[in-house]
Amino acid sequence: DIDHHRVGRGDVVAAPGFFQSLKMVGARVRALKGLDFPLTNRMQVRVHTGTADALGEVVLLDSEQLAGGQEGLVQFRMAEPLVCAPGDRFVMRLASPVMTLGGGVILEESRYRLKRFKTFVLDELERQAGSLGSARARLESELARAPERWMDLQELTVAVKASRADVTALLDELAAEDLVLSLGPAGRWMHTQTLDLCLAQVGDAMTRWFAENPERRKMDVRDLRSACGLETGLLSALLKTLEGRGELSCETGGMVVPKGREVELDDATRAAREKVLATLIQGQLQPPDRDALEGTLGLASKDLQRVLDLLVDEGEIHHVGGGLFLASEPYGTVREAIVDNCQRNGQLAIPELRDRLGTTRKFLIPLLEHFDTVGVTARRGGTRVLRQG
Known part of the structure; x- marks a missing residue:
């Protein structure tokens, strides 16, 4: 029970989770015919809807002023919270x-x-106005206007003020007409127009990045996320969509490869590639680090990094942390030795591993941390074990 002393004017009784107190609402307003003065921007007003009588200001969005009888789109910015929903009628007073x-x-x-x-x-407010009176149209409008580009079922039930069962049935109708679709493991919903815009955004970001990095075959998904500004979960779902369409492939380690991507190397880059690769192969499990490579081979820092990235893309070498790179063959030897060591001992016996590989602590520590990062091993207290699965 609720004490009647706690109930005030404008309070609303509603199912939990559907309504919230609002400080800002968008609206269409018509100035009273015969009004002696025009409505002006940021005029102080009182908004009456239901039994509420809330103070705020009216912001005129599409006009400098509204004379008597004229209509316009506005936003109310309230000094006092208001409980209302799209489709509710209101009266505005000075x-x-x-x-x-x-x-x-x-x-x-x-x-x-x-x-x-x-x-x-x-345009968005006009679209919303056109959807009033139809839950189906409201649902489509909410998805088309979703600020985070997609919405889950709970968010949609709150947005259209309908039950989960009703919203699910409407989503199924819209999906059957290819107007909306479900994306990602959490089953979020997106309008197909928004999907097309997001996919184009991803494609444009990749095109720009590869134009700036012509020698690269792969793009790190972290660089892609930074370039296109999309949230991690959404970007992952979009990449899955593009992969399903055969437009790219997603590789382990968070790398994205466009379909048919070919790299043409100039003579200088090709020669530098051969020198760097030969040096790292010769170094086996104790290769020169990046700074040493730069000094030994006489390559500019920027040029060396381009070649290292190229070789990583090709799978010829692996970046194992800091300035340390390992050629593919010794990298595979280390991985095999770690797995074998863990399987025989139940956990990683580091002295035994160091002796088998014939390397030093300087090289072994970053290697062990790398294989933790890529999911071969996991820390358990003060030991390392094979990661399950």
Whole structure:
């Protein structure tokens, strides 16, 4: 039970999780016909919806002012929280002296301050206005306008104020018409128009990166995330989509390879590649580090890094941390020795491994940390064991 002394004007009784107190809402307003003065931007008003009477300001989004009888898109920025939902009607009054200015309909629960005269803001509000009166249209509109580009089922039920069963049925209808789809292991939903835009964003970012790095065959997904600015989970789902379409492949270690990617090397780069690879192969389990390579081979730091990246892309060498790189054959020898050591001893016996490999602590420590990172081994207290699975 709720003590009646705790109930105030404008309070709403609702199912848990569907409504929230809002400080900003988007709306369409019509100024009262015959009004003696126009509505102006940031005018102090009171918004009456349901039994609520909340103080705030009205921001005119598509006009400098509204004369009597004119309509416009606005955002209410409230000094006092308001509980309402898209489709709710309201009356707007001047804050002081109290007089009716007009009325209209709530269009959205705003997450951000909307910018005036921005086409995309006005288009989204118009789309939302067109969806009122139809839960199906509202659902499609919410997905098309999703600020995070996709939404889960709970977020959608709150957005359209409908049950999970009803929202699921509507999503199935929209999916059957190829208007929305479910992405990722968590089953988030996205509008197909948004999917096309996101995939184009990923493609453009990769095109720019490879244009700046013409000798590279692969792109680190971390560089891609930085280049396109997409959240990790969303980017992963988009890459899975592109991989399913055969446009790229995702390799272990977080590398992305566009389909048909070929690299043409100039004579200088080809010669540098051969020298670096031969030096690392000769070094076996105690190769020169990056600084030593730079000094020994007489390559500029930038040129050496380009060649090292190229050889990593080709699988000829492996970056095992810091400035240390191992040729593919000794790298495989180390991996095999670690697995064999763990299987025989139940955990990694480091002195035995060091003796078998004939290397020193300087090289062994970064190697062990590398194989922890790539998932071959795992730390368990003060020991290392093979990672399960």
